[in-house]
Amino acid sequence: MKKSFVALLNVTFILSLVVVAENSDKIPDGWYPAGSNYNEYEMGIDRTISQSGQACAYIKSKKSNTDGFGTLMQSISAENYFGKRLQLSGYIKSENVEGWSGMWMRIDAESNESLGFDNMQDRAIQGTTDWNKYEIVLDVPLNSNTILFGVLLGGDGKVWFDNFELKEVDKNVPITDIRERGDRSTEPKNLDFE
Secondary structure (H helix, E strand, C coil): CHHHHHHHHHHHHHHHHHHHHHCCCCCCCCCEEECCCHHHEEEEEECCCCCCCCCEEEEEECCCCCCCEEEEEEEEECHHHCCCEEEEEEEEEEEEEEEEEEEEEEEEECCCCEEEEECCHHHCEEEEEEEEEEEEEEECCCCEEEEEEEEEEECCCEEEEEEEEEEEECCCCCCCCCCCCCCCCCCCCCCCCC
């Protein structure tokens, strides 16, 4: 999912700008839709619920058995964050999420090579949950160009999100980069499936 997620965000970036123009009354200012199948998701502002304040953003599948994923995201320049450790935090609430949902952040080089990435897939939000705070921490190398972040929904359900913050944190705060958490073993295991 990691490689396809990264590639699909790159491909859908330009196409989603057209959707933003068409749905500018629904999409929160500064955010835009993307994903492998973002047209199968409704995205916008909900003024009937919030973690605090008077509104939040949401992503909702339009039908049952939705394939792919949709994301509401932002893309900013990395120039103010070179050499820093960044923490993205925010609150997410879910309802009947049958696939999975998560907050995500990616650090890209100018070549679009991913220098850091976490989409919470290994600690995914599923089912129905109340407001919970989530955090992602990534380093921004000196050769970074772009910081991308947002919330994604894969499959059916609905998620609301509110009160996001992007801030520098101390180097003692552990990173959550999926490539740095020891997910890969140095030796193959269970090759005979016994």
